[in-house]
Amino acid sequence: MIAKACPADFTSSDAxxxxxxxxxxxxxxxxxxxxxxxxxxxxxxxxxxxxxxxGRFWSWKVFKELKRGHFAKRIKCVLTGIDESxxxxxxxxxxxxxxxxxxxxxxxxYQTRYHEASFAKRIERWGRTWVLRLILRFPQRVVFxxxxxxxxxxxxxxxxxxxxxxxxxxxxxxxxxERWEKEQEQKHKQDCGEPVVSYIGLINETKGGVYMxxxxxxxxxxxxxxxxxxxxxxxxxxxxxxxxxxxxxxIEKNVELTxxxxxxxxxxxxxxxxxxxxxxxxxxxxxxNQVLKICEYFALGKAxxxxxxxxxxxxxxxxxxxxxxxxxxxxxxxxxxxxVIEDGELRERIERGALKRASALSWDETxxxxxxxxxxxxxxxx
Numbered sequence: 001m002i003a004k005a006c007p008a009d010f011t012s013s014d015a016x017x018x019x020x021x022x023x024x025x026x027x028x029x030x031x032x033x034x035x036x037x038x039x040x041x042x043x044x045x046x047x048x049x050x051x052x053x054x055g056r057f058w059s060w061k062v063f064k065e066l067k068r069g070h071f072a073k074r075i076k077c078v079l080t081g082i083d084e085s086x087x088x089x090x091x092x093x094x095x096x097x098x099x100x101x102x103x104x105x106x107x108x109x110y111q112t113r114y115h116e117a118s119f120a121k122r123i124e125r126w127g128r129t130w131v132l133r134l135i136l137r138f139p140q141r142v143v144f145x146x147x148x149x150x151x152x153x154x155x156x157x158x159x160x161x162x163x164x165x166x167x168x169x170x171x172x173x174x175x176x177x178e179r180w181e182k183e184q185e186q187k188h189k190q191d192c193g194e195p196v197v198s199y200i201g202l203i204n205e206t207k208g209g210v211y212m213x214x215x216x217x218x219x220x221x222x223x224x225x226x227x228x229x230x231x232x233x234x235x236x237x238x239x240x241x242x243x244x245x246x247x248x249x250x251i252e253k254n255v256e257l258t259x260x261x262x263x264x265x266x267x268x269x270x271x272x273x274x275x276x277x278x279x280x281x282x283x284x285x286x287x288x289n290q291v292l293k294i295c296e297y298f299a300l301g302k303a304x305x306x307x308x309x310x311x312x313x314x315x316x317x318x319x320x321x322x323x324x325x326x327x328x329x330x331x332x333x334x335x336x337x338x339x340v341i342e343d344g345e346l347r348e349r350i351e352r353g354a355l356k357r358a359s360a361l362s363w364d365e366t367x368x369x370x371x372x373x374x375x376x377x378x379x380x381x382x
Contacts, residue, residue, distance in 0.1 A: 001030065001073050001075045002023050002374070003031075005079070018166075018366075019104055020046075022367045024042065029047050031049050033050075034053065058089075066078060067096075075093075076099070076100065077378050078101050079103075080101070080102075082136070084135070087136070091135060091138050094140075095138075101140060102143055102374065105142060105146060106146065107146060108151070137157070139160065141373055143370070144163045145165070150284070150288045162369075164370060168292065168363060176268060195225065196226070196228075196229055197227070197274065198230075198272070198275075198302075199230050200269075200270050200297075203257075205281075207280050208278070209238060210241075211327075213246065216251065216334075217249045218331060219334045220251060227256060229270075231258045231269045233259065234257065270302065271300055278294055278297075278306035279307050286311070288310050290315075291306075291315065294315050295358065298321065298358035303323075305333060306322055308327070315361070320353045321356070
């Protein structure tokens with residue numbers, strides 16, 4: 001039995017979801033988190049789900065649940081995120097119960113929390129950095145779904161590092177794409193000439209909410225029939241600004257906001273796209289990220305126009321499986337989007353390249369490496 005502890009939202013678009021789902025396919029998995037995943041494919045695969053309210057004693061409550069479960073049926077391994085609360089729960093389980101502990105890092109630990117930070121925030125970051133440096137000495141492994149150099153400041157021992165590639169789950173996405181294509185064939189639906197530009201994910205400024213609108217209004221100036229489809233949840237506090245900009249640019253009739261959709265519905269919505277867009281700000285904690293969103297666009301067989309920085313350059317070969325544009329040059333990005341829309345031969349070549357790249361980035365290979373790490377750690381002595 002394996003336990004996964006993390007006080008976070010579980011979505012279908014990141015490693016924090018893929019890792020426990022992969023484990024649940026092979027092993028008995030108990031998920032301990034602050035929010036339920038019932039109704040999702042992960043929730044259906046779990047041996048047990050325990051919802052523990054977040055708070056000052058979250059780590060201790062998780063440890064108590066692990067202790068209870070360990071005596072009922074031996075837990076061979078516990079996986080946690082690298083937030084301080086989850087890691088403390090893992091440390092307690094390893095120290096007092098002898099359960100092997102693996103920390104899983106899928107993002108920079110600070111994200112946007114300290115962007116343009118005040119003096120007080122810089123002091124807080126300094127303190128948290130030393131806490132993380134101390135705690136990350138103890139897990140059996142630290143599994144990365146991010147370029148390891150980003151976290152060099154945490155001084156993690158090389159022997160503990162295990163780098164995995166974040167990648168699309170073709171077993172899930174492939175059938176969705178195939179069903180959609182069959183539906184289109186049955187309807188004899190041809191290209192209606194109405195281009196759709198799509199984005200899947202959380203909608204906020206950091207992830208390109210403002211930038212994408214600027215790009216799209218320039219696309220619209222040359223293709224008045226174009227539509228922008230933003231698929232996902234709008235971050236609290238950003239919705240008012242987003243709506244104000246949509247009104248300011250007078251593009252209300254051409255922008256669709258779907259709100260939060262199920263994983264399958266979100267992917268199906270993106271299948272209606274002519275081109276998908278990726279416009280994250282190249283902030284330090286995003287600069288080297290393995291962008292799963294791009295892998296999912298590839299798996300859908302969609303042409304991608306993306307900002308150009310090392311994390312995206314690792315995935316996209318310009319004009320072969322996508323187009324890369326330097327961040328901050330919205331006019332060039334709009335031109336790239338228009339190029340994909342209007343050049344059918346280029347678009348088809350990029351779509352073929354995207355599917356080929358998706359095959360090389362399959363989660364299946366990552367899953368095998370993950371299982372090997374878990375089995376090695378479960379067999380190691382403290």
